[in-house]
Amino acid sequence: xxxxxxxxxxxxxxxxxxxxxxxxxxxxxxxxxxxxxxxxxxxxxxxxxxxxxxxxxxxxxxxxxxxxxxxxxxxxxxxxxxxxxxxxxxxxxxxxxxxxxxxxxxxxxxxxxxxxxxxxxxxxxxxxxxxxxxxxxxxxxxxxxxxx
Amino acid sequence: xxxxxxxxxxxxxxxxxxxxxxxxxxxxxxxxxxxxxxxxxxxxxxxxxxxxxxxxxxxxxxxxxxxxxxxxxxxxxxxxxxxxxxxxxxxxxxxxxxxxxxxxxxxxxxxxxxxxxxxxxxxxxxxxxxxxxxxxxxxxxxxxxxxxxxxxxxxxxxxxxxxxxxxxxxxxxxxxxxxxxxxxxxxxxxxxxxxxxxxxxxxxxxx
Numbered sequence: 001x002x003x004x005x006x007x008x009x010x011x012x013x014x015x016x017x018x019x020x021x022x023x024x025x026x027x028x029x030x031x032x033x034x035x036x037x038x039x040x041x042x043x044x045x046x047x048x049x050x051x052x053x054x055x056x057x058x059x060x061x062x063x064x065x066x067x068x069x070x071x072x073x074x075x076x077x078x079x080x081x082x083x084x085x086x087x088x089x090x091x092x093x094x095x096x097x098x099x100x101x102x103x104x105x106x107x108x109x110x111x112x113x114x115x116x117x118x119x120x121x122x123x124x125x126x127x128x129x130x131x132x133x134x135x136x137x138x139x140x141x142x143x144x145x146x147x148x
Numbered sequence: 149x150x151x152x153x154x155x156x157x158x159x160x161x162x163x164x165x166x167x168x169x170x171x172x173x174x175x176x177x178x179x180x181x182x183x184x185x186x187x188x189x190x191x192x193x194x195x196x197x198x199x200x201x202x203x204x205x206x207x208x209x210x211x212x213x214x215x216x217x218x219x220x221x222x223x224x225x226x227x228x229x230x231x232x233x234x235x236x237x238x239x240x241x242x243x244x245x246x247x248x249x250x251x252x253x254x255x256x257x258x259x260x261x262x263x264x265x266x267x268x269x270x271x272x273x274x275x276x277x278x279x280x281x282x283x284x285x286x287x288x289x290x291x292x293x294x295x296x297x298x299x300x301x302x303x304x305x306x307x308x309x310x311x312x313x314x315x316x317x318x319x320x321x322x323x324x325x326x327x328x329x330x331x332x333x334x335x336x337x338x339x340x341x342x343x344x345x346x347x348x349x350x351x352x353x354x355x
Binding site: 006009010013016017020038039040041079103108109111112119121122124125126128129130132133 | 191282285286289290292293296297299300303304305306307318319320321335337339340341342343344345346350351353354355
């Protein structure tokens with residue numbers, strides 16, 4: 001027999017699960033174009049639509065092109081990207097050691113976006129602490145306070 | 149008193165452990181109703197309603213059923229079990245007693261125990277389908293919560309902010325104060341971090 005306490009317990013679990021999913025739910029509302037030109041990294045072009053983010057980096061020194069597709073979770077400036085597909089063109093050395101060490105062969109990227117009068121910066125914490133000046137045109141989620 | 153045993157669900161009659169033959173559904177209902185009436189006369193309509201529920205049958209069907217039951221019992225020398233009352237109906241001979249035996253899986257208190265037909269079925273305290281569904285749902289949600297919590301724990305983003313001379317420096321990773329030149333600062337809020345790919349410490353004005 002199912003009593004009220006069982007139903008309340010299940011409801012509480014569902015509320016917790018929903019709360020934890022908030023960044024992914026919010027990220028599903030993204031609709032933005034991303035651009036960055038950072039010395040040492042190259043030119044980054046990206047777009048985000050309905051929670052799916054596509055990023056292409058053209059390295060200005062090696063002339064290699066990195067493309068990745070992933071799912072975006074975003075809330076309050078904090079972001080998580082879970083990569084589900086990638087392609088690296090122009091790379092000759094694709095040994096396991098190279099993949100292990102390459103910034104572009106990671107599956108999960110996490111960080112925080114800082115918006116300011118003088119620019120927008122992407123502060124990455126995973127896979128390693130990095131800073132990048134980035135131009136974001138559009139919204140990164142359903143709730144995106146810095147949407148222009 | 150002679151005991152007659154009706155085994156379910158095959159409706160096989162036994163007298164003194166000797167098989168008297170098998171009855172059909174209607175016949176088993178008729179014999180059960182007569183035996184449970186305790187010698188009272190039951191008319192044809194009562195027996196027809198009980199033996200063929202929700203069906204319209206001719207009165208002759210009852211006569212055939214009574215004849216078959218008697219035939220079975222006669223085969224083991226058990227006679228006059230059902231008494232005919234012309235134009236009134238039938239009754240059970242009080243010299244006989246009808247017992248029922250049900251299959252093992254329907255019994256909870258031992259092998260060979262007889263369970264009366266009108267007794268309520270023993271209750272099993274196994275979880276219902278709803279309970280199983282709820283438990284499965286809870287289990288899946290708990291696994292999801294643990295997985296997502298672990299994800300956030302592993303990939304947590306720690307934005308650190310530090311104030312130096314009324315200026316706020318925010319970034320991920322360690323703030324290298326020795327790399328900050330106060331003379332060149334004019335803003336209120338700065339971001340700092342490590343440049344890709346040489347990992348040199350840099351900072352820039354945000355506000």
